[in-house]
Amino acid sequence: MEPGGLWADGKGEGEGDVHERWLQLLNRSTGDPGYRDEWFDEQCGGCRFWIALSGELGLDWGACARAGSPFDGRVRFEHDGCERFVARADGAFG
Numbered sequence: 880m881e882p883g884g885l886w887a888d889g890k891g892e893g894e895g896d897v898h899e900r901w902l903q904l905l906n907r908s909t910g911d912p913g914y915r916d917e918w919f920d921e922q923c924g925g926c927r928f929w930i931a932l933s934g935e936l937g938l939d940w941g942a943c944a945r946a947g948s949p950f951d952g953r954v955r956f957e958h959d960g961c962e963r964f965v966a967r968a969d970g971a972f973g
Contacts, residue, residue: 894935901940906950907960921964924957924973928965931957931973938973 907918923929928945931937932954939957943950948963957973 897936898939901954902956905956905959909958918960921960921966922958922972923955923960923964925967925971926960926964927967928963929955929957 907914909919923941923943926943926945928943928948929941930944931941940954941957943953943955943961945951945961945963945965948961950961
């Protein structure tokens with residue numbers, strides 16, 4: 880890793896660059912014309928299998944831990960989603 884790069888505690892530079900780069904990988908963008916209304920209630924941040932990252936990136940990003948999801952083991956934006964969504968029992972988000 881380059882000196883001054885990202886660290887697990889979020890202290891470092893480049894979080895904004897990472898955020899913008901990862902946004903290009905969305906499965907469901909809320910800005911797309913084909914975005915379905917029901918998907919607003921099925922976003923990654925409300926899924927019981929979404930694990931938030933630490934630091935600044937953890938405010939918007941987490942890892943998917945849903946077996947059978949095409950995103951299992953991958954970092955996802957909290958407002959993204961997939962067909963393997965399962966709501967958290969407590970109804971929390973993020």
